[in-house]
Amino acid sequence: MNKAERERSRLQREQIRRRNLRIIKLLGIGVLVIIAVSLFASALSGFVSSSEDQNSSSGQLNISIASSVSVAPDPTPLPEPEDPRLSDPLLVLVNSENPLPENWQVTPKTIAGEEQVDQQAYEDLTALLAAASESEVTLWIASSYRSVDLQQEILDRAVQNRISQEGMTEEEALEDALRTINRPGYSEHHTGLAVDFNDVSDDFEETEAYRWLEEHAAEYGFVQRYKKSKVKSTGIDNESWHYRYVGKEYAQEMERLDLCLEEYRDYLKSHPKSA
Numbered sequence: 001m002n003k004a005e006r007e008r009s010r011l012q013r014e015q016i017r018r019r020n021l022r023i024i025k026l027l028g029i030g031v032l033v034i035i036a037v038s039l040f041a042s043a044l045s046g047f048v049s050s051s052e053d054q055n056s057s058s059g060q061l062n063i064s065i066a067s068s069v070s071v072a073p074d075p076t077p078l079p080e081p082e083d084p085r086l087s088d089p090l091l092v093l094v095n096s097e098n099p100l101p102e103n104w105q106v107t108p109k110t111i112a113g114e115e116q117v118d119q120q121a122y123e124d125l126t127a128l129l130a131a132a133s134e135s136e137v138t139l140w141i142a143s144s145y146r147s148v149d150l151q152q153e154i155l156d157r158a159v160q161n162r163i164s165q166e167g168m169t170e171e172e173a174l175e176d177a178l179r180t181i182n183r184p185g186y187s188e189h190h191t192g193l194a195v196d197f198n199d200v201s202d203d204f205e206e207t208e209a210y211r212w213l214e215e216h217a218a219e220y221g222f223v224q225r226y227k228k229s230k231v232k233s234t235g236i237d238n239e240s241w242h243y244r245y246v247g248k249e250y251a252q253e254m255e256r257l258d259l260c261l262e263e264y265r266d267y268l269k270s271h272p273k274s275a
Ligand SMILES: [Zn+2]
Pocket: 189, 194, 195, 196, 242, 243
């Protein structure tokens, strides 16, 4: 091999080496590109999957909200179906805590001359008075239906009297008057279903008329509303003269169970009529 041949073969080797280097470079670039692409792809898939996670986690959020809504205890549980007797107007409760219902309607009927009662009580009260009379028992109606307006007039007059005659302040006069006069709207007489008999005094309890009522009032749908034994439930002292019409069926059951109206309503709540 001469010098020229050696030079040629050296150049050829040099060319091969350079070509190989190029190939290696290209391969390296190719590998780098592949790595870069796969990294990008995996980053992209990571992004996609993380956004899926976000979706699914927000989905979980939705589910947990939905489940918390369905699992959380209902703040206002549906009330037990109420015994229909409790909304019977005959059993309406009007006392110091329960005013006359706003939609209450009285259809006043004049009885025994000048007093008025609601028509629901009229027939049975007429029969009661007739039966008492037949038994030669002296019984008359001292007071029955009283409108809220009339009660207000009575109270206003009592307050004015105390201010002008006894020198009380308006506040003192009102407080004093409310000891004996029901606050307007809170008297059972507004219902048209309450009746005061005879002279409206404690002495009534000693009369033959009272004994007759004890025995017969329930037969005509009336109950003594404020008894000595029920002061705790009614909040009102014994009133032997004040009777309340509830109808024969309720009156006789209240009598049998020895329950006043407050107690009887509680009894109906705990013993609802089965449908
Ligand atoms: Zn009364």
